[in-house]
Amino acid sequence: MKRSVREAGILWVRLMKKLVRVPMLLFFALFQPLIFLLLFSSVFSNLDQLPGFAYDSYLQFLVPSIVALTALNSAFQSGIGMVTDMESGMLDKFLISPIRRSSILLGKVFADGSRAFAQAMVIILVSLVMGARFETGVAGVLVMAGLAALFGIAWAGLSNVIALRTGNGELTMMLGILITFPVLFLSTSFMPAALLPDWLDTVATFNPITYIVEALRALVNTGWDWGAVGQALAVTGGLAVVTFAAATAAFRKVIS
Amino acid sequence: MVTVLIDVQSLVKVFPGVRAVDDVTFGVAEGEIFGFLGPNGAGKTTTIRIIVTLLRATSGTVIVDGMDVTKRPEEVRKRIGYAAQFIGIDDDLTARENLVMQARLHGVDRQAAERRTAELLELFQLGDAADRRAGTFSGGMRRRLDLGQALTHDPRVVFLDEPTTGLDPQTRHALWDYLRDLNRRGVTIFLTTQYLEEADALAGRLAIIDHGAIVVTGTPAELKAGLGGDAIIVTLADGVLPAEVERAAGVLSRFSDSGTARTHERTVRVFTADGSARLAEVVRALDAERVAVTRLELSEPTLDDVFLRHTGGRMRVEEVKPPSRMLIGRRRR
Numbered sequence: 001m002k003r004s005v006r007e008a009g010i011l012w013v014r015l016m017k018k019l020v021r022v023p024m025l026l027f028f029a030l031f032q033p034l035i036f037l038l039l040f041s042s043v044f045s046n047l048d049q050l051p052g053f054a055y056d057s058y059l060q061f062l063v064p065s066i067v068a069l070t071a072l073n074s075a076f077q078s079g080i081g082m083v084t085d086m087e088s089g090m091l092d093k094f095l096i097s098p099i100r101r102s103s104i105l106l107g108k109v110f111a112d113g114s115r116a117f118a119q120a121m122v123i124i125l126v127s128l129v130m131g132a133r134f135e136t137g138v139a140g141v142l143v144m145a146g147l148a149a150l151f152g153i154a155w156a157g158l159s160n161v162i163a164l165r166t167g168n169g170e171l172t173m174m175l176g177i178l179i180t181f182p183v184l185f186l187s188t189s190f191m192p193a194a195l196l197p198d199w200l201d202t203v204a205t206f207n208p209i210t211y212i213v214e215a216l217r218a219l220v221n222t223g224w225d226w227g228a229v230g231q232a233l234a235v236t237g238g239l240a241v242v243t244f245a246a247a248t249a250a251f252r253k254v255i256s
Numbered sequence: 257m258v259t260v261l262i263d264v265q266s267l268v269k270v271f272p273g274v275r276a277v278d279d280v281t282f283g284v285a286e287g288e289i290f291g292f293l294g295p296n297g298a299g300k301t302t303t304i305r306i307i308v309t310l311l312r313a314t315s316g317t318v319i320v321d322g323m324d325v326t327k328r329p330e331e332v333r334k335r336i337g338y339a340a341q342f343i344g345i346d347d348d349l350t351a352r353e354n355l356v357m358q359a360r361l362h363g364v365d366r367q368a369a370e371r372r373t374a375e376l377l378e379l380f381q382l383g384d385a386a387d388r389r390a391g392t393f394s395g396g397m398r399r400r401l402d403l404g405q406a407l408t409h410d411p412r413v414v415f416l417d418e419p420t421t422g423l424d425p426q427t428r429h430a431l432w433d434y435l436r437d438l439n440r441r442g443v444t445i446f447l448t449t450q451y452l453e454e455a456d457a458l459a460g461r462l463a464i465i466d467h468g469a470i471v472v473t474g475t476p477a478e479l480k481a482g483l484g485g486d487a488i489i490v491t492l493a494d495g496v497l498p499a500e501v502e503r504a505a506g507v508l509s510r511f512s513d514s515g516t517a518r519t520h521e522r523t524v525r526v527f528t529a530d531g532s533a534r535l536a537e538v539v540r541a542l543d544a545e546r547v548a549v550t551r552l553e554l555s556e557p558t559l560d561d562v563f564l565r566h567t568g569g570r571m572r573v574e575e576v577k578p579p580s581r582m583l584i585g586r587r588r589r
Contacts, residue, residue, distance in 0.1 A: 089344030097361035
C-alpha cells in the first residue's frame with residue numbers, strides 16, 4: 001500500500017507538472033463548458049417562468065450541469081494522455097522500471113481526479129462572478145468539486161479503455177465527444193425532470209449523470225441533501241469500479 | 257573467471273504469421289560490449305524487448321544477472337537500464353526532472369536521485385541545458401538524455417536499441433565515445449545496430465542476426481579473419497550483361513581460397529590470403545579474358561563482407577524512416 005502510494009505519487013507529480021506548464025491541458029476541457037454556461041444561462045433565462053420550474057433562476061439550475069459536463073470533458077482527456085504516453089515511449093519507460101503495474105494507472109487516477117477538481121473550481125468561480133449563489137457555502141463547494149472529481153475519475157476509466165483498445169488518440173477524442181452529448185441531454189442536465197417528456201424521464205433515471213447533477217443541484221440550491229449526495233456517491237463509485245476494472249483489463253492486455 | 261551476465265537459450269518469439277525470433281542462443285559476459293547486428297526486421301528489437309521484460313517469449317529461457325526474465329521480471333528491471341529505439345522523454349519536463357523521475361521510479365531516494373542526476377548531466381554534457389524543457393532539445397541531446405535515463409540507478413548492464421539511428425555522423429561518433437567511456441567504468445553494454453561500422457567500432461563481440469536467427473558470432477577480427485585474408489573486388493562497366501559478370505566471376509574464382517567468387521549486381525569479389533601479392537596476376541588474367549573492368553579494389557575484409565558471406569545478401573540498411581512510434585500496438589520488429 002505504502003509502496004503503491006509512493007510510486008503513484010511520483011507519476012502524479014509528473015502529470016501535475018505538465019498540467020501547470022501546459023495551460024492547454026488545464027483549459028482544454030473548460031472552453032466548451034464555459035461557452036455553454038454563458039450562452040445557456042442567457043438563451044434559456046426565461047425558462048424560470050415556466051410552471052413547474054422550481055429554481056430561482058436558470059443559472060442556479062444550470063451551474064451543476066456545467067460542473068458535471070466539465071468533469072466529463074476532463075475525463076475524456078485522460079485517454080488521450082494515455083495514447084500520448086504509449087506513442088512517446090513514456091509508457092515503456094514506466095513499464096521497464098521496477099514499479100507495480102497498478103501504480104501506473106493509480107497515478108493517472110489521482111491526476112485525473114486532481115485535474116477535474118481544479119476545473120470544477122474554475123467553473124464554480126466563474127458562475128459565482130455571474131451571480132450564482134451556493135446554498136451550502138464553501139464546504140458545499142468543496143464537496144461539489146470532490147464529487148466532480150470522482151465523476152471525472154469514473155468516466156476517465158472508460159476513456160482509458162478506448163485509448164488502450166484502439167491506441168488511437170483521434171478515435172479516443174471522437175468517441176469521447178460522441179458519448180458526451182447523448183449522456184448530457186438524456187438526463188435532467190438542461191431541463192428539470194418534471195418538464196421532461198415521459199420516455200426521457202425514464203431514460204434519465206438510468207443515466208449516471210442524472211444522479212451527480214441532482215446531488216450538485218441540491219448542494220447549490222437547497223442545502224445538505226445527504227440522500228442525493230449518497231445516491232450520487234453510490235452510482236458514481238459503482239461506475240468508477242466498473243470502468244476501472246475494464247481499464248485495468250485493457251491495460252494488462254496491452255502490456256503482456 | 258568470466259561472469260555470464262546475459263544468458264539466452266533457444267529463444268523463440270512467434271507473432272501471428274511470423275517467426276520473429278527463431279531459436280536464438282547467446283551469452284554476454286560481464287564487462288563486454290556485445291553487438292547485435294542485422295537489418296531492419298531481423299528480430300533485433302524483438303529479442304531485446306524480451307530480454308528487458310517488455311515482451312513475453314514464446315519459448316526459451318533468458319537469464320539476466322541470475323534472474324529469469326519470465327519468473328522474476330521485477331528483479332531483472334532493477335538490474336538493467338534500457339534505451340529504446342524511440343526515445344521516451346517527457347517533453348514538458350526538464351532534463352533534470354526526467355532523470356530524477358526515472359531514478360525515483362527505480363527506487364532511488366530523493367537525495368541520491370538528485371546527486372546521481374547531477375553526475376549524469378555532467379557525464380552527458382547536459383549541464384547547461386539541465387533546467388530547460390526536454391521539448392526544446394536537439395536530436396543528439398535527446399539521445400544523450402535518454403541514455404542518461406537508462407543509467408539513473410547504476411545498472412550493471414544497459415540495453416541500447418539502435419542508439420544512433422537517425423543521428424548525424426558527428427553526433428554518432430560523440431555517442432560512441434560516451435559508450436566506450438561507460439564501458440570503461442564497468443557497465444556491460446548490449447546494443448543493436450544496423451550499421452556495420454558501428455558494430456566494428458564498438459562491439460568487442462557481436463552476433464549477426466538475419467530473419468530471426470543468429471548466423472554467426474565472434475569478435476569483429478575473428479569474423480573478418482574467418483573470410484580468409486583480403487578481399488579483391490572488381491567492378492564491371494555500367495550496364496554489363498549478367499553473363500559477362502558470370503564470366504568475370506569464373507576468372508576470379510581461380511584466385512579465391514574457397515574456390516568461389518561472389519557476385520552482386522556488377523561487382524565480383526573473392527577472398528584470398530595474400531591479395532596484394534596476387535593483384536598483378538588478377539589484372540593480367542582479367543585482361544587476357546577481355547573483361548571490361550571499371551574499378552579494382554583490394555581491401556581488408558569488412559563486416560559487410562562477413563555479412564555477405566553469411567547471409568548471402570548485402571546488409572540492407574534502410575535509412576531512417578519517419579519513426580512509427582507505436583511501440584505498444586505493433587511491437588513487431
